[in-house]
Amino acid sequence: MNRKMPVKRVRTKQKRLSADDRRSEFVTKATELFAEEGFGGGTRALARRLGVTQPLLYRYFPSKDDLIKEVYRKVYLEPLEIGWEKLLSDRSRPLRVRLQEFYEVYTDAIFNRRWLRIYLYSGLKGLDINRWYVGMVKDKILTRILRECRHDAGLATQSRPSAAELELAWVFHGGIFYYGVRKYIYEAPVLEDKAQMISDALDIFLAGFERMAESATDRRRAPIKVVG
Amino acid sequence: MNRKMPVKRVRTKQKRLSADDRRSEFVTKATELFAEEGFGGGTRALARRLGVTQPLLYRYFPSKDDLIKEVYRKVYLEPLEIGWEKLLSDRSRPLRVRLQEFYEVYTDAIFNRRWLRIYLYSGLKGLDINRWYVGMVKDKILTRILRECRHDAGLATQSRPSAAELELAWVFHGGIFYYGVRKYIYEAPVLEDKAQMISDALDIFLAGFERMAESATDRRRAPIKVVG
DNA sequence: GGCTCAGTTTATCGAGCGATCACCAGAGAT
DNA sequence: ATCTCTGGTGATCGCTCGATAAACTGAGCC
Structure with missing residues (x-):
């Protein structure tokens, strides 16, 4: 040699x-x-x-x-390799545990400077792949979460979530996402314990969903229009 | 002529x-x-x-x-012209009403394609002015909101909020902010009724804060069990 | 009218960009 | 040792960029 x-x-x-x-x-x-x-x-x-x-x-x-x-x-396909369906839909485990673990794994995958910056840059360019990703989050994560929540609350499992439910889930999801943006894009000080942040966010989301589910049984929520 | x-x-x-x-x-x-x-x-x-x-x-x-x-x-100074202190700290009005109105006014100011895109672009550049803005949101909005919440819940009004409280407020605030990003950056379909979105987000935030305040009296911040 | 001065244009520079083409070089097969 | 195939280089093109210098122009003033 x-x-x-x-x-x-x-x-x-x-x-x-x-x-x-x-x-x-x-x-x-x-x-x-x-x-x-x-x-x-x-x-x-x-x-x-x-x-x-x-x-x-x-x-x-x-x-x-x-x-x-x-x-x-x-970059876009990276976080998809973690098997979402099983984590979210395995009803042999408590919903709270599933959600906690899913968001810990999911944020482990996307909360880094590289992924978040590429994601935001491409989002600002308005590319199809970004729209596809957002739609996928909606269909594969939020819709699934809502279905599990409805099942857990003993509500009828309708095929598609209402617009108000979906928005609730989006605000929850976005709040968690924004934690990553604050930490890795803004480089602002954040609560270091990510799992704790997720846990707290889950607490208020689940409590809020319950309340909403309760009030939905009494009086019907007015249908809310969504633009396409 | x-x-x-x-x-x-x-x-x-x-x-x-x-x-x-x-x-x-x-x-x-x-x-x-x-x-x-x-x-x-x-x-x-x-x-x-x-x-x-x-x-x-x-x-x-x-x-x-x-x-x-x-x-x-x-751009950065634009949303500052709306008199936050009065909206948030006027204790002659119910907290819920103040928060609702504040977020409606605040989002009216920043939820537009121009502001959000400039904000994100400058955030990606990591400029001082962006850090300044984030710090200002923390000090002038979130800290103030938390102080009012503590007061409303009959808790001691400490000078500075705890890290966990602050994070709770950030996730809430970020969830609302992300609504704007979804609508004006991703151009994704959102619940059109912005006031409704704010109202729902406030519901779960306030409910969550209450629970946290209650469990804080036990010196314990265990995850809140979800009744199924 | 003619002067002045500030707002505007024409022409151009040097650097950096994405992209192309002809050429070089070294490992493996013969 | 030589051939060949392919990964890699040097030189360069056309274009756009931010920026500069000098020339132009038109409203207001005397």
């Missing part, structure tokens, strides 16, 4: 990676760069992070936009 | 504004542009919106950064 070492030093930067390795390295470092600088971050700055030259990027991606799309795909 | 009209049309673009007018026009249109495009929006695009040429900007602002700072100043 190292017999017959030539006088000329080997390049400190290890070059000549396999195509797959180099490609995924581009995506990884691009995620870091774009998280910090926004998607205006330059291809030259990206190449510098890899220790390669800028044109090399174009051997792996037709354009910067394609690289960005790859970054989206990776 | 229109006798003896010369052949050559008068310039459609009204030029030669007074210095003050032109300057504030720059700030106004820059706010709109940066809200849409982010602060990467170009000075030429800005000039086009005013119907003038790009170098004119530099007669009014030494650099683009100075213009941006002016935009911050205007």
Whole structure:
């Protein structure tokens, strides 16, 4: 291996990676760069992070936009790998426990500088993938949570939650989400114990849902219009 | 007035504004542009919106950064003109009513595409003015709300709220804020009745605060059991 | 009328951007 | 040892950016 070492030093930067390795390295470092600088971050700055030259990027991606799309795909799909259905819908465990664990796991996945910044940057661009994600949170998380809450409260499990219920869940979810924004985007001091924050938020959400469920049995809630 | 009209049309673009007018026009249109495009929006695009040429900007602002700072100043100070102290601290009115009215007025001020986008863009840049604003929300809104809540619950009005209380208030506040983000940044469907959303959020926050205050008398802040 | 001065434009600079093309170099097969 | 294939580089193009300097212009004043 190292017999017959030539006088000329080997390049400190290890070059000549396999195509797959180099490609995924581009995506990884691009995620870091774009998280910090926004998607205006330059291809030259990206190449510098890899220790390669800028044109090399174009051997792996037709354009910067394609690289960005790859970054989206990776970032948006990251938190989906944690098996939500089981955590939320396993009725052999108490609802309170399920919700606590789900939000601890979910926030473990998305509460970091990289994910949150990419998410907000792409949200500001108004991309389809962002809308898709928001819709997925609604359908796969909030709707499911509400269904479990209704079941737990002994209410009829209707197929779709009411607009008011959904909004309640959104405000709850958004409150937790905003904890991450405060900590990792604003870098503001927050209550360090994340699990405690989730627990407290859950307390008031569940108490609020109960109250709402109770009053719903007495008098019917007025239907509330939602724009599409 | 229109006798003896010369052949050559008068310039459609009204030029030669007074210095003050032109300057504030720059700030106004820059706010709109940066809200849409982010602060990467170009000075030429800005000039086009005013119907003038790009170098004119530099007669009014030494650099683009100075213009941006002016935009911050205007945007961040906008919602401060609504007299918070009176709305929150006027104990002649019921707490619930004060909070409802405050959040309706406050969200009227900040829930619009322009404000929210500028706010998020500047938040992502991690600027001092953003930290200042977050600190101000904490000191001038949340701390005040908590003090009023403690007073209302017959608890001792301590000078500063506990970290857990503050976090509770932040999650509540963040949940409401996130409503605006969902509507104006994500452009997702939301419960159209903003007052209703605030009312529901207040219900669960106040109920949660009460419970927390009750259990605080036991020197114990155990998670509240949900009756099923 | 002619002077003045402030608001505005024309022309241009240097730097950085994304992207392209011809070329280089080194590991593996022969 | 030489060939070949492919990962990687150097040079450069066209464009846009923020910023500067000099020239223009039109309303108000004498």
